Amino acid sequence: MQFAETHRLKMLFKGTLAVILLSGILPTYTKESRSHVSVILLGATGDLAQKYLWQSLFQLYVDEATHGHTFTFYGAGQKALELGRKLMFDRLKKLACSPEVPPNRCAVLKDQFLKLTEYHQLQRAEDYASLSQAIKTTLAQEDLVETGRIFYLSVPPFAYAEIARHINSSCRPPSGAWLRVVLEKPFGHDLGSAQQLADELASVFREEELYRVDHYLGKQAVAHILPFRDQNRRHLDPLWNRHHVERVEIVLKETVDAKNRTEFYEKYGVLRDMHQNHLTEILMSLAMELPANITSSEDILRSKLGTFARLRSLEKTSAVIGQYEAYSAHVREELQKGRDYFTRTPTFAGVLVHLDNLRWEGVPFVLVSGKALDERVSYVRVLFKNRAHCIQMESAWDPEHSRCKPRQVIFYIGHGELNSPAVLVSHNLFKPAMPHGGWKEVLDRPQLRLWGQSLSDYHVYVPVTERDSYSFLLSAIYHGKKESFITTEDLLASWVFWTPLLDQLSHESPRLYPGGQENGHLLDFEMDGKEVAFVARETLEVIDAEEKHTADRFQTLLSTFRESPLITAWADELVGRLASDIEAAAVSAVGRSGEFHLALSGGSSPLALFRQLSGHHYGFPWGQTHLWLVDERCVPLADPESNFGHLHQHLLQHIRIPYFNIHPMPVHLNRRLCVEDDRGPELYANEIGALVANSSFDLVVLGMGVDGHTASLFPRSAGLEGDRDVVFTESPVKPHQRMSVTLPLINKAKRVLILVMGKSKHDIVTVVSRAGNEPQKWPVSGVKLRDGQISWYVDYEALLG
Numbered sequence: 071m072q073f074a075e076t077h078r079l080k081m082l083f084k085g086t087l088a089v090i091l092l093s094g095i096l097p098t099y100t101k102e103s104r105s106h107v108s109v110i111l112l113g114a115t116g117d118l119a120q121k122y123l124w125q126s127l128f129q130l131y132v133d134e135a136t137h138g139h140t141f142t143f144y145g146a147g148q149k150a151l152e153l154g155r156k157l158m159f160d161r162l163k164k165l166a167c168s169p170e171v172p173p174n175r176c177a178v179l180k181d182q183f184l185k186l187t188e189y190h191q192l193q194r195a196e197d198y199a200s201l202s203q204a205i206k207t208t209l210a211q212e213d214l215v216e217t218g219r220i221f222y223l224s225v226p227p228f229a230y231a232e233i234a235r236h237i238n239s240s241c242r243p244p245s246g247a248w249l250r251v252v253l254e255k256p257f258g259h260d261l262g263s264a265q266q267l268a269d270e271l272a273s274v275f276r277e278e279e280l281y282r283v284d285h286y287l288g289k290q291a292v293a294h295i296l297p298f299r300d301q302n303r304r305h306l307d308p309l310w311n312r313h314h315v316e317r318v319e320i321v322l323k324e325t326v327d328a329k330n331r332t333e334f335y336e337k338y339g340v341l342r343d344m345h346q347n348h349l350t351e352i353l354m355s356l357a358m359e360l361p362a363n364i365t366s367s368e369d370i371l372r373s374k375l376g377t378f379a380r381l382r383s384l385e386k387t388s389a390v391i392g393q394y395e396a397y398s399a400h401v402r403e404e405l406q407k408g409r410d411y412f413t414r415t416p417t418f419a420g421v422l423v424h425l426d427n428l429r430w431e432g433v434p435f436v437l438v439s440g441k442a443l444d445e446r447v448s449y450v451r452v453l454f455k456n457r458a459h460c461i462q463m464e465s466a467w468d469p470e471h472s473r474c475k476p477r478q479v480i481f482y483i484g485h486g487e488l489n490s491p492a493v494l495v496s497h498n499l500f501k502p503a504m505p506h507g508g509w510k511e512v513l514d515r516p517q518l519r520l521w522g523q524s525l526s527d528y529h530v531y532v533p534v535t536e537r538d539s540y541s542f543l544l545s546a547i548y549h550g551k552k553e554s555f556i557t558t559e560d561l562l563a564s565w566v567f568w569t570p571l572l573d574q575l576s577h578e579s580p581r582l583y584p585g586g587q588e589n590g591h592l593l594d595f596e597m598d599g600k601e602v603a604f605v606a607r608e609t610l611e612v613i614d615a616e617e618k619h620t621a622d623r624f625q626t627l628l629s630t631f632r633e634s635p636l637i638t639a640w641a642d643e644l645v646g647r648l649a650s651d652i653e654a655a656a657v658s659a660v661g662r663s664g665e666f667h668l669a670l671s672g673g674s675s676p677l678a679l680f681r682q683l684s685g686h687h688y689g690f691p692w693g694q695t696h697l698w699l700v701d702e703r704c705v706p707l708a709d710p711e712s713n714f715g716h717l718h719q720h721l722l723q724h725i726r727i728p729y730f731n732i733h734p735m736p737v738h739l740n741r742r743l744c745v746e747d748d749r750g751p752e753l754y755a756n757e758i759g760a761l762v763a764n765s766s767f768d769l770v771v772l773g774m775g776v777d778g779h780t781a782s783l784f785p786r787s788a789g790l791e792g793d794r795d796v797v798f799t800e801s802p803v804k805p806h807q808r809m810s811v812t813l814p815l816i817n818k819a820k821r822v823l824i825l826v827m828g829k830s831k832h833d834i835v836t837v838v839s840r841a842g843n844e845p846q847k848w849p850v851s852g853v854k855l856r857d858g859q860i861s862w863y864v865d866y867e868a869l870l871g
């Protein structure tokens with residue numbers, strides 16, 4: 071008798087493979103094609119296990135056992151043996167088979183599964199050792215060779231590190247067999263904690279042993295995004311970009327609230343619970359460059375990381391947040407807080423995400439999720455631009471060809487009116503290729519309308535068999551297919567993106583909403599450029615208006631500073647005014663001479679100005695503008711410290727200015743930084759001399775440091791006098807070496823605007839307001855234009871302290 075035959079018989083006697091006989095398949099197995107896997111589910115009696123994991127493990131068993139693979143299952147938890155066993159088996163008795171399995175066969179499958187499953191209490195180190203021993207004993211009794219071992223940690227994250235150490239020290243499988251450790255979110259609550267957890271795990275497991283679950287990646291419609299993009303490349307290649315996509319909406323709405331879960335929810339809130347993981351992963355599937363091989367997890371990771379790198383950083387104004395009204399009461403009740411306790415944890419958020427790459431520049435990606443909303447539904451909607459203007463009357467539009475109707479692709483994740491995963495593609499886009507066997511076209515329910523179109527306007531596909539996401543993911547884990555899981559790099563990149571927004575929002579009060587249908591339009595929000603805001607304004611305008619009124623009075627009260635005009639306001643308003651004044655100067659210079667020479671400073675204050683200019687001044691004559699720098703740090707231009715780098719990131723990337731009008735300072739010559747012999751200052755002075763009439767800039771925007779420095783001209787540094795136009799200087803703070811234009815050059819300009827903002831500048835503003843012309847002490851006091859005008863822009867904080 072063949073080895074395989076003997077072996078099968080032996081196993082039949084033990085009862086483990088009865089399934090095969092029943093299914094009527096008797097293939098001849100070779101030793102290599104068969105595997106035995108031990109699955110250990112920690113948290114075996116917990117919510118997730120009860121709701122999804124046992125059922126999915128059973129599904130895995132049913133699917134794989136028919137191919138001759140064998141298993142043993144170990145439920146484990148803190149609960150004592152008797153109780154744990156009872157709770158676990160109570161659940162296992164309710165396992166269900168998929169509809170196509172006949173009842174008698176289902177009963178046998180369940181019976182087999184129960185026989186292969188046992189419960190272990192896992193608390194102390196010894197318990198892990200005895201579990202390991204139990205696995206070994208079972209394998210020996212059955213004469214089985216273990217192919218691999220899966221640990222599914224369905225436990226709170228604070229327990230991860232300790233369990234991980236126990237698994238490493240006493241439960242690793244014998245050499246030759248693989249280990250796969252499965253974890254559920256949350257993976258940290260910010261970048262620091264995520265990094266710490268990642269480090270702890272990395273000290274005991276190799277990256278390929280870790281499977282971080284994001285169960286949305288197992289949902290059929292989500293899992294199909296990349297295959298869809300791949301199989302429909304021919305149609306999508308020309309369309310999947312900023313020229314054709316109007317916007318992308320990724321929406322996960324829930325009707326449930328956070329009741330009974332506030333202990334968890336208070337620590338996380340909606341952004342950490344949904345946006346940082348599920349919504350971001352879906353965003354990646356949509357936005358990433360399609361990997362050459364969509365089943366290669368390395369290719370996918372590379373594409374994802376590339377896309378993360380192109381996400382534009384979020385500002386406070388990129389998000390709107392809300393909280394359902396009863397939330398604070400739920401928190402007080404469950405966390406025993408006092409009557410006047412209120413929390414700022416958001417339970418709703420809409421976030422506007424942009425990508426800075428050629429494919430997606432300017433396309434809004436809207437990420438929405440919340441609790442206590444009006445309906446439970448989740449979907450991705452890609453709305454395409456529609457350029458057609460139709461003359462024919464609407465009732466005559468034919469559904470197949472009408473170019474006038476909306477054009478959209480929808481990945482319907484679940485619930486809602488369709489109540490099924492689905493992929494919908496507008497008829498007027500294309501008829502998609504869908505994998506045979508996996509998805510079928512449905513044509514019923516034409517009366518249903520989704521996103522302004524009746525269902526008959528779409529090609530609609532639903533899965534032939536609906537599968538739970540945990541079944542999908544467990545199968546992927548079993549087969550070692552990592553592309554649907556979160557790698558460490560991926561996870562950290564996501565936290566890098568979200569953490570600054572979370573920090574900024576931690577002091578913001580969310581808008582309160584009543585919950586359910588009563589929310590009405592309260593949470594609707596609109597996009598304005600890079601910002602989002604609720605459509606319905608709140609009634610806080612009164613206070614604002616009063617503040618503005620006082621502001622106006624100040625503006626007229628203090629109208630000169632050092633004998634020059636002074637403009638003063640709150641920071642935002644001030645920057646707005648400065649940007650408008652620069653635009654006016656630009657328009658006037660271009661009218662006069664056909665060009666505008668603008669010299670800009672580095673430092674932090676101008677960043678707000680750059681953003682203002684790029685986001686609000688569409689009439690700016692950038693095509694005729696030359697941009698110069700007044701100073702630069704001696705670092706490569708791509709360094710995060712580089713002034714030109716800031717200018718590039720916050721302004722140049724977003725405007726249309728000819729490359730040859732941009733004049734960075736030559737700090738990096740002959741592969742070295744700011745070396746006298748390379749004569750960088752002379753080169754820059756010559757460039758100015760060659761292009762700017764009389765080396766007289768039309769406009770120079772300066773700042774002022776707390777020591778009175780301006781440009782990179784520090785007290786007693788070079789460039790405060792003399793006949794050179796550009797010099798090297800030394801800063802008292804790092805990076806020390808700088809290149810700077812000189813006071814004599816600045817003083818040739820036609821106009822200089824000096825922007826000073828923030829409380830820290832109050833003292834120097836006071837000093838400088840009285841100082842005479844003492845450039846060696848306070849360089850800014852040496853700005854005295856030969857033949858032009860200086861204006862000061864000082865915000866209230868700097869002016870009044």
Ligand SMILES: *[C@@H]1O[C@H](CO)[C@@H](O)[C@H](O)[C@H]1NC(C)=O
Pocket residue numbers: 235238239240273274
């Ligand atoms: C992992 O287990 C091995 C073998 O028992 C041990 O030598 C090593 O120190 C463990 N690693 C950690 C970080 O505990």
Ligand SMILES: *[C@@H]1O[C@H](CO)[C@@H](O)[C@H](O)[C@H]1NC(C)=O
Pocket residue numbers: 329330
């Ligand atoms: C919250 O917990 C209580 C007591 O454990 C239970 O009676 C109630 O049904 C739970 N509510 C929800 C919404 O789960």
Ligand SMILES: *[C@@H]1O[C@H](CO)[C@@H](O)[C@H](O)[C@H]1NC(C)=O
Pocket residue numbers: 363364365366367
């Ligand atoms: C794609 O990647 C998978 C997984 O790494 C590999 O098995 C397959 O051969 C690759 N396909 C191609 C065409 O390279």
Ligand SMILES: *[C@@H]1O[C@H](CO)[C@@H](O)[C@H](O)[C@H]1NC(C)=O
Pocket residue numbers: 763764766
């Ligand atoms: C350059 O300087 C000369 C002499 O001072 C003056 O006549 C001329 O108007 C200046 N040109 C510009 C563009 O400022």
